[in-house]
Amino acid sequence: MRFDVITLFPELVESVISSGVTGRAAERGIISLTQWNPRDYATDVHRTVDDRPYGGGPGMVMKGDCLLQAIRDARRENPGKVVYLSPQGAPLNQALVTELAAAQHLILLCGRYEGIDERVIALEVDMECSIGDYVLSGGELGAMVLIDAVTRLLPGTLGHQESAAQDSFFDGLLDCPHYTRPEELEGMPLPAILKSGNHAAIARWRKKQALGKTWRRRPELLQARQLTDSERVLLNEYINEFES
Numbered sequence: 001m002r003f004d005v006i007t008l009f010p011e012l013v014e015s016v017i018s019s020g021v022t023g024r025a026a027e028r029g030i031i032s033l034t035q036w037n038p039r040d041y042a043t044d045v046h047r048t049v050d051d052r053p054y055g056g057g058p059g060m061v062m063k064g065d066c067l068l069q070a071i072r073d074a075r076r077e078n079p080g081k082v083v084y085l086s087p088q089g090a091p092l093n094q095a096l097v098t099e100l101a102a103a104q105h106l107i108l109l110c111g112r113y114e115g116i117d118e119r120v121i122a123l124e125v126d127m128e129c130s131i132g133d134y135v136l137s138g139g140e141l142g143a144m145v146l147i148d149a150v151t152r153l154l155p156g157t158l159g160h161q162e163s164a165a166q167d168s169f170f171d172g173l174l175d176c177p178h179y180t181r182p183e184e185l186e187g188m189p190l191p192a193i194l195k196s197g198n199h200a201a202i203a204r205w206r207k208k209q210a211l212g213k214t215w216r217r218r219p220e221l222l223q224a225r226q227l228t229d230s231e232r233v234l235l236n237e238y239i240n241e242f243e244s
């Protein structure tokens, strides 16, 4: 997948492919990252990319002219959707990440200051996404989150083990607890089931823990995800133990 990012801080976004799983995916050619800096399109001597808001008010707004030129240059090489990272966007959840991973190309638009001229959104933005209900200094961190989450779903990014772990994790539930050596850590024991070697019982225990944790911490996720009969049995077992 080709990512084109429109940003005033390309060095910030670059770091998402400089290490780890996403860095490896870039080395393997599974993803590519091209950056377009609106400041390169500014023609005045001060290379201005922002200006005061019409109607008054604090802060500055990113000017539309440089942004539009950068987006259109990116579109020439990347026919993908233009995704604008903003607090006003659709929540970026695993479902949306999965949908975005099906695209071959994405153009990510990162705002700074108080945002961008609304007419850029009307003219060139296909989708607005938010990584959460909080205000950041720019859209770059959102772009990096999106690149990471989408890249993990692309074939070849995760090895077999890692992708199996990824699959077991989400599927709409919170993760089960994880343990590794030493068996006893600062007097804290290991749940005995995990040393039983009974893989069916271990899988059942893990699913029960995932269901129980989701029930305790994020009950709304359980509403969204219909439980199978066997999951319902497990959750009821957990609740009975939890409340006993």
Ligand SMILES: CN(C)c1ccccc1CNc1ccc(C(N)=O)cn1
Binding pocket: 085, 086, 087, 110, 111, 112, 113, 114, 115, 116, 129, 130, 131, 132, 133, 134, 135, 136, 137, 138, 139, 142
């Ligand atoms: C400066 N602001 C507030 C702004 C306003 C409008 C657009 C972009 C920005 C850049 N900041 C962002 C971007 C995304 C998110 C998010 N939740 O995905 C949070 N903040």
